Amino acid sequence: MEKKISSAVIKRLPRYYRYLSELLENGIDRISSQELSHKMNVTASQIRQDFNNFGGFGQQGYGYNVEILRGEIGKILGLDKKYHVIILGAGNLGQALANYTGFARRGFLVSAIFDNDIKKVGQKVGDIIVRDMAALEDYIQENSVDIVALTLPKSKAPEVAGELVKMGVHAFWNFAATDLNLPEDVVVENVHLAESLMRLSYNIVNLPHD
Amino acid sequence: MEKKISSAVIKRLPRYYRYLSELLENGIDRISSQELSHKMNVTASQIRQDFNNFGGFGQQGYGYNVEILRGEIGKILGLDKKYHVIILGAGNLGQALANYTGFARRGFLVSAIFDNDIKKVGQKVGDIIVRDMAALEDYIQENSVDIVALTLPKSKAPEVAGELVKMGVHAFWNFAATDLNLPEDVVVENVHLAESLMRLSYNIVNLPHD
Numbered sequence: 061m062e063k064k065i066s067s068a069v070i071k072r073l074p075r076y077y078r079y080l081s082e083l084l085e086n087g088i089d090r091i092s093s094q095e096l097s098h099k100m101n102v103t104a105s106q107i108r109q110d111f112n113n114f115g116g117f118g119q120q121g122y123g124y125n126v127e128i129l130r131g132e133i134g135k136i137l138g139l140d141k142k143y144h145v146i147i148l149g150a151g152n153l154g155q156a157l158a159n160y161t162g163f164a165r166r167g168f169l170v171s172a173i174f175d176n177d178i179k180k181v182g183q184k185v186g187d188i189i190v191r192d193m194a195a196l197e198d199y200i201q202e203n204s205v206d207i208v209a210l211t212l213p214k215s216k217a218p219e220v221a222g223e224l225v226k227m228g229v230h231a232f233w234n235f236a237a238t239d240l241n242l243p244e245d246v247v248v249e250n251v252h253l254a255e256s257l258m259r260l261s262y263n264i265v266n267l268p269h270d
Numbered sequence: 271m272e273k274k275i276s277s278a279v280i281k282r283l284p285r286y287y288r289y290l291s292e293l294l295e296n297g298i299d300r301i302s303s304q305e306l307s308h309k310m311n312v313t314a315s316q317i318r319q320d321f322n323n324f325g326g327f328g329q330q331g332y333g334y335n336v337e338i339l340r341g342e343i344g345k346i347l348g349l350d351k352k353y354h355v356i357i358l359g360a361g362n363l364g365q366a367l368a369n370y371t372g373f374a375r376r377g378f379l380v381s382a383i384f385d386n387d388i389k390k391v392g393q394k395v396g397d398i399i400v401r402d403m404a405a406l407e408d409y410i411q412e413n414s415v416d417i418v419a420l421t422l423p424k425s426k427a428p429e430v431a432g433e434l435v436k437m438g439v440h441a442f443w444n445f446a447a448t449d450l451n452l453p454e455d456v457v458v459e460n461v462h463l464a465e466s467l468m469r470l471s472y473n474i475v476n477l478p479h480d
Contacts, residue, residue: 070472074465078447101449137468138475152369156362162447162464168471207470231474233467237288237372239311247477249470253461254372255284257443258347260417260459261378262280264441265348267457 065113065136072110073133075100080130092123142167144204145233148220149211150175150183150190153235157209158185168207172199200227207231214238275323275346282320283343285310290340302333352377354414355443358430359421360385360393360400363445367419368395378417382409410437417441424448 097104147154158170176193183190210217217236231247307314357364368380386403393400420427427446441457
């Protein structure tokens, strides 16, 4: 079923999931497409079309059951599974990721963090001890690793990622400001903060003035 | 001139800028659309079309002057200006942003960082002293603030952002996992890490297996 859903719809799913989660947190268990539309700043017909892709959970004149809809979207997004995440780089960004409890709540469990700075090795980030990067290969052979989060300098990230692929890693969450150039069967999700900042400055420069 | 460029092209510009910067760092001052195409995994005709939007800097059979092209794209992105950035939240993520030298290199200057945790106030993040959030309004009235980076909990971010808009702030780099719902003349660039992680898990679940 997932294969039929267009990539444009897929891109919107995480945002729907976030909104539906917020509704549940606020004790709202039913919502119409009009209300959701108003909250999310998306047209109601867009929402209905998107939800029809996975069966259309709405009941005319009654609205969506928030918990069921969230569960179905979560399944499509793979959030009904657990993922073991390791983080390479114990700098501020690596520590921020390790400490963010929202990830664990969604099934992303940080099981180890690695750094090659001997001063950081052995220190704790939350409950997790920073390990020596030299122990990385052994760790991957002995443990299940579903996702590697890369918070390494861009000069090192592509080479390290290439070696990790040889060790059997298939998915990367890449914060290094460079592309990894990995085989097509490897999943890479890039978070290029510098590019995000450039979109911001573009919009500042092009902000309509009165 | 910028107004005529489609948003799809605009979205690609930061990536072009990043690649052209890497070429310059590697001492490459001229490149053909074919070579750039190969490096960036975009078709050469796409690249030529995109660059034609701002005058087409190529010289047939000779390629693009990397420095000039990078400069022109930088201007369109507003990177020929300086931006004063303040960071709200001195947690790991706020500290990571404050310490990232790549931003300063591109004209984004972190001038202050604020937190309401009295244990953090007065401490240094790089060269910047963490200030008390209670001093935020005075700071904004006395200093030029072009961008506010929000690394606050999602329960606080929308309210704080709304107050900042009243104080005259027009641009936000939002890391809180929620939308800010600000007036249309305010620029918001969202970095929703949880949504990024959901796109990753979707792609893991839907990875073609052999």
